[in-house]
Amino acid sequence: MTSLTAGPADGTLTLHTGVEGRAAKLGHALTIALSDWSATAELDGEALTSVEVVATLSSLSVVSGTGGVKPLSDKDRGSIRDNALETLKAGAHPTVRVTSTSVTPTASGYDVAVQVSVAGVDQPAVLAVTVAPEQGGVRVSGVTGIVQTEHGLSPYSAMMGGLKVSDRVEVRLDVTVAR
Numbered sequence: 001m002t003s004l005t006a007g008p009a010d011g012t013l014t015l016h017t018g019v020e021g022r023a024a025k026l027g028h029a030l031t032i033a034l035s036d037w038s039a040t041a042e043l044d045g046e047a048l049t050s051v052e053v054v055a056t057l058s059s060l061s062v063v064s065g066t067g068g069v070k071p072l073s074d075k076d077r078g079s080i081r082d083n084a085l086e087t088l089k090a091g092a093h094p095t096v097r098v099t100s101t102s103v104t105p106t107a108s109g110y111d112v113a114v115q116v117s118v119a120g121v122d123q124p125a126v127l128a129v130t131v132a133p134e135q136g137g138v139r140v141s142g143v144t145g146i147v148q149t150e151h152g153l154s155p156y157s158a159m160m161g162g163l164k165v166s167d168r169v170e171v172r173l174d175v176t177v178a179r
Contacts, residue, residue, distance in 0.1 A: 027165075030064070054097050092120070121152050
């Protein structure tokens with residue numbers, strides 16, 4: 001068995017939100033980065049056998065927003081961050097954990113069945129992982145969707161529900177690790 005570890009120095013962990021509602025044109029689809037996280041993968045020879053990712057929510061920052069009536073200001077980014085931390089119940093549950101339960105090889109990598117723990121609620125998901133050789137290492141990319149309401153969270157909304165963050169949030173991990 002071989003363990004590979006990665007963190008912010010090796011790549012990115014990002015959340016991608018959508019916007020919906022009658023006033024959706026006023027809102028921004030967001031890219032949010034987490035700067036305090038770690039990922040561990042266990043390998044049996046070349047075969048992936050398990051994955052765990054742990055992220056600290058207080059490290060969340062708004063990277064960009066597309067759409068909307070005007071570009072995001074620093075004040076907007078701060079308000080969005082505060083609302084996201086409140087929505088995610090970060091005060092009571094400061095970390096998010098993704099732990100594999102099974103790994104199935106695919107043509108381009110793996111489908112990793114995971115338990116995602118957000119706000120103290122565990123829910124299953126599938127992390128689609130691609131693996132590609134990179135000079136001096138391996139590039140590993142993973143993507144999954146998290147449905148906020150399945151974790152007991154109420155997606156942020158404004159204007160009496162006319163503008164709201166989409167319930168489904170996409171989570172992306174993109175790292176390069178030395179081998």
